[in-house]
Amino acid sequence: MEILVCVKRVPDSAENEISVAPNGADIKRDDLVYSVNEWDNYAVEEAIQIVERDGGKVTVISVGDSDAEEIVRREMAMGAEQGLLATDATFEGSDGLGIATILAAAAKKGSYDLILTGALADDGAAQVGGMIAALLDLPYASVVNKIETKDGKSLRIGREIEGGAQEINDIELPCVLSIQTGINEPRYVGIRGIRKVASVEIPVLDAAALGVTAGKVGADSANVKRVDYFVPVAGAGAEMLSGSNDELADKLVALLKAKGGIK
């Protein structure tokens, strides 16, 4: 199976202290370290496992500037055979639809049976996967936490439903899936793995190569524009429960049930 996985370079919230920049339109970026978006990493692992099981090839693509190359390489160290980097000055400032347009154009350049994205990104809006599917007119399933390959014509997939329920669907290939964390246990990639693929060439796809025009991508065509960025004011304090241990436990259970935490 030919699989394309779309990955994004993000500042990892676990390894950064995120604070809003003075202009209010972004976070402070001068002291950040970046990694591959966690959901995307699960998607790449899933793709690799499918190929290990059934054969085929995993291609990883990222839209971004030249810095994004490091995460493409990292995913190649994991086991993706091919890496692609979609870079062009006109791509900068694209909204979700713009990014989806670029990725859909890249997908058309190949013949992929399956396109995977992360369900969302640390700094994202969980929209690109669905948009790629729409642009390519392919079936789409979101928040996928289980994939079973069948006859090569369709997949049996599990989706996580609000409240912890599980849904099982069959979906025709080719299709687009957005992957939830926990679908697998992504393998570790160390410095050694990355060095092994350090000299592998990663083709760069620009706007011309992809055939996307400035009218569809970039800041000027973005129909969704960020206007403010702030940390909400902390609300009222936590609710303190009181009583004996048994009473506390009963109250806690009641609260968790009421809020949907447990059934």
Add this chain to the structure above:
Amino acid sequence: MIHEPFSPATATLAGFPLWILFVLIPLVGIGCFAWIMARRAAPLFKGAPDPRFDRIPERIVMVLKLWLAQWRQPRYFLAGVLHIVVFFGFLVLGARSTEMVVLGFVDGFRLPGFGGALGEAYDVAKDVASTLVLIAVVILAIRRAFFKPARYAVPERYGKDHTPEALFVLGMIGLLMLSESAFEGSLLAAQREAGHSVTAFTLAWAFQQMFAGVATSTLAAVNLVAYVVHDLTFFFFLCFLPFGKHFHVITSLFNVYFMRLQLGNVKPVVHGITDAQLDDLKSFGVKKFEDFTWKHMLDFYSCVDCGRCSDHCPANAVKRPLSPRFISIKARDYAFEHYPVFGKSPTGDAPNLIGGIYTEDEIWSCTTCGACEEECPVGIEYIDKMVDLRRGMVDEGMVPQSLQKPMSALEKRGNPWGKLEKKRAEWTAGVGEGIEVKSVEKGDTADTLYFVDSISSYDDRSQKIAQATARVLAKGGIDFAVIGKDEKDSGHDVRRFGEEMLFQTLKEQNTEAIKASEAKTIVVNDPHALNALRNDYKDVPPVQHVSEVVALLIEGGKLKLNPLADATRTYTFHDPCYLGRHNGTYDPPRTAIDAIPGMKRVEMTGNCRDRSFCCGGGGLMLFYEPDEEQRMGVVRVNQAKDAGADVIVTACPFCMTNIEDAIKVAGLEGKMEVIDLVELVDRQMQQ
């Protein structure tokens, strides 16, 4: 000794001269043994290189100590003493066994030099030896069969109980003693009139007494049967040894000779490959059996199955899926199956060890505390194997999610929490008034570098230890500086968790920063940092743990300590693994504690010094989510409680974290407290 009136060399059966048989038995026996040993040696030649042909005098000392003097045996007193009896019995009886074999075809044979007084003295020694060995064997068999010490039990997942094999071998040893003595006793009974004496109350004497008055022809038959039984048992036993745990009778001498001599270090990825050449290696670590070094294979052969390692393994104690004994036994079973004495090896690709004989969790469960190696009577090593297996797992991407985050953070930020580099020295703000901690980051220099490491730099609780360290050093008049933002994690546990390349990166960055500081000595408060800088790094100045520094300052009168405010409390010292076992520092912390007027300190007898019980492990082990029934720290806190202590003093920030948590989990909050040694000194020192 005179071999009249009968001798196996002259005996006949239905006219057939039996000496022919007595030549054939040893020939066949030795031939079989040589074949078996050659087959057993086969995998060793396929193993990875392991240059252990150096440091000969030290190795001889280890052989004299561990092998000949059986140094570690009495750590388990009864079993140890009994083993010593059997061991020395074997040594003494070696000469007699040789004599016995030759007596089958050389009438009245004596070893050269045994003709006179030496031979007579030897005869006394060997009669006493065989008697004592038989007594020891009987006690050992009773112990094994009826008292069944818990450490010999074989959990179901590891296969069948090993008691039958043990009893069978004890039976064979007993038979050897009895047949030799019956051989001797029957002869002595026949020679009674000639006035040959024998040491009273020995087995041979007992047989002589028993056979008194029996016809010479009967005695001759008994003598011959005893000889045949001894000869057959002897060579059967010899050839049986390499099939089980009694292989150690042969291998232990070599295993001890080649054992690790250095404390604290970890073997390189491949011996003979420099750090700079690591990138060229196709594969890292141990993935298949043949990836082990030949010495590690010899370890597997040498395992005595005595269970002492697992008896002291903290992971085993809290029911993690690890028992070091079975790391050896399973690998030995693998070697026996894949390199059989008879028949062909299984064909096809060699299976992976992980998922084959070992599980991932089994290998991650080890805290590398070193208790197993400290205990092993034959010098088997485990830490290097764990590290090698982990290197293999890391290379294949098999790393638990709980460890991937801290490893990634270490790669990006140089600390496992992913905290900002520029905040590494923020703790210095809390040292207190009047003390300005020098920092290389700000351009300061000092003779002594205080290498703080990650946990004491960033963890709220451990920062207090760093601050106490700074105050104590300042009070002691030591001119010191910290590195600041360019200091990275020492990488101690990164290396021990198998991420060698990340360790190399951290080591290079730190080495550069340390060199740039121009310091002449390094002091640390974290024993893991101590061990990394002392035993893993090269080309850095000498390193001391703050407990060593403090003990010197106290002894030199530079630190004076106030009496305890609360003299009702009883203190105990918890030896951190990487301060004690791995670096041999046991006394300086005790010296410092005992220097406090009014101090009442007890030892956790049986679980202190080199038998200290790991708190749960440091470095990345803090992040690992093990499958266990109990926390190691809880076991440790209860040991302290049982010793009558209510204050645990330790000298490691990770021990602090684990023990502090364990006190809460054990429900001993308010009753038991833990304090770092340097905090205790800081609290008690006269201003």
